[in-house]
Amino acid sequence: MPFVLHVAARTVATHALSIFGDHSDVMAVRQTGCAMLCASSVQEAQDFALISHIATLQSRVPFIHFFDGFRTSHEINKIAPLADDTIRALLPQDKIAEHRQRALNPEHPVIRGTSANPDTYFQSREATNPWYDAVYDHVEKAMDDFAAATGRQYKPFEFYGHPQAERVIVIMGSAIGTCEEVVDELLSRGEKVGVLKVRLYRPFSAAHLLAALPESARAVAVLDRTKEPGALAEPLYLDVMTALAEAFNRGERETLPRTIGGRYGLSSKEFGPECVLAIFSELQAAQPKPRFTVGIYDDVTNLSLPLAKIPCRQRPSSRPCSTASAATAACQPPKTTSKSSATRPHGSPRAILSMTRRKRAASPSRICGSAKNRFVHRI
Numbered sequence: 001m002p003f004v005l006h007v008a009a010r011t012v013a014t015h016a017l018s019i020f021g022d023h024s025d026v027m028a029v030r031q032t033g034c035a036m037l038c039a040s041s042v043q044e045a046q047d048f049a050l051i052s053h054i055a056t057l058q059s060r061v062p063f064i065h066f067f068d069g070f071r072t073s074h075e076i077n078k079i080a081p082l083a084d085d086t087i088r089a090l091l092p093q094d095k096i097a098e099h100r101q102r103a104l105n106p107e108h109p110v111i112r113g114t115s116a117n118p119d120t121y122f123q124s125r126e127a128t129n130p131w132y133d134a135v136y137d138h139v140e141k142a143m144d145d146f147a148a149a150t151g152r153q154y155k156p157f158e159f160y161g162h163p164q165a166e167r168v169i170v171i172m173g174s175a176i177g178t179c180e181e182v183v184d185e186l187l188s189r190g191e192k193v194g195v196l197k198v199r200l201y202r203p204f205s206a207a208h209l210l211a212a213l214p215e216s217a218r219a220v221a222v223l224d225r226t227k228e229p230g231a232l233a234e235p236l237y238l239d240v241m242t243a244l245a246e247a248f249n250r251g252e253r254e255t256l257p258r259t260i261g262g263r264y265g266l267s268s269k270e271f272g273p274e275c276v277l278a279i280f281s282e283l284q285a286a287q288p289k290p291r292f293t294v295g296i297y298d299d300v301t302n303l304s305l306p307l308a309k310i311p312c313r314q315r316p317s318s319r320p321c322s323t324a325s326a327a328t329a330a331c332q333p334p335k336t337t338s339k340s341s342a343t344r345p346h347g348s349p350r351a352i353l354s355m356t357r358r359k360r361a362a363s364p365s366r367i368c369g370s371a372k373n374r375f376v377h378r379i
Helices: 042-059 084-090 093-101 121-126 129-133 135-150 175-188 206-212 235-249 273-283
Strands: 004-009 035-038 063-068 157-161 167-171 193-198 200-202 219-224 258-264 291-294 351-354
Touching: 004 042, 035 042, 035 135, 042 063, 042 084, 042 093, 042 135, 084 135, 129 135, 135 200, 157 175, 157 206, 167 175, 167 235, 167 273, 175 193, 175 273, 193 206, 206 235, 219 235, 219 273, 235 258, 258 273, 273 291
Parallel strands: 004 063, 035 063, 167 193, 167 219, 219 258, 258 291
Antiparallel strands: 035 200, 157 193
């Protein structure tokens, strides 16, 4: 049934309540049968909202369109808004009419949601396979049609970086932007690195993931923004590792990249360039940690990676931060725009709103990266 649920993904309470962002809530429903499309920016959140509605009407599979709570849902940024005429032109009006025709109607009664016994239930569940097998193609076509109308091209899986990358990070959500900026910096140093952006998480297409991952990749780090206590690894890592291992067993890939899995950003823990640099550094190690955390100091189980220090420029004294200190802003190198990303103009304002009360920092306000008006605004 066509349906879209738009989710600002947040933390599921464990030892403590937290309303901040990670992927633990959406990962808890990944077995419900909903397709899952992940946006990494404010622009993508708008664009994927329309793309998911197009895809659900075409595929008749329910969709969860999610993006990072607070980090994306509360971000103030410039976007290219969609015109109403564009939305109407892209929505399949014939599929909308068909959906309405299938509505319950006393003039045309049907029975739905019946009880099933062991003799037929299993077969009926397997009969849904063709519908899910077709979802990827519907999403890809919706993205292509969207690109033709707006000029903003997206792909369910997209690689960004050196075409012969040897070290690759696989990730989804708002951290993609940070990874892209660090990749740009490392590419300028001559390093062969890249980031594989996962947008369509369910149904997970192993074939298209492998097509997007360079054959040259020798070391891969898969990042999850959730924690599953007691599990061998987190969900995205297990999917990627399964895809790689099966391709290697079938002889479709000559080598199996060394693949490690990490956790980051739980409850909106900051994920800055120093975290990405630490991951790429770990991928160079002779014996990297098979499971790790990044962004914290773990002196209990010693899973955390040491972080690199990145210097920041001082904000000019003539332009002080008017409300809250920008000292907590992530320091980021200049960004090369991904061909698929519809990003804000260079140097345009960007703010992240966070519902925490913080004391005004005593140190001078700082500005990082090349975007002069980039700051973190906390209330």
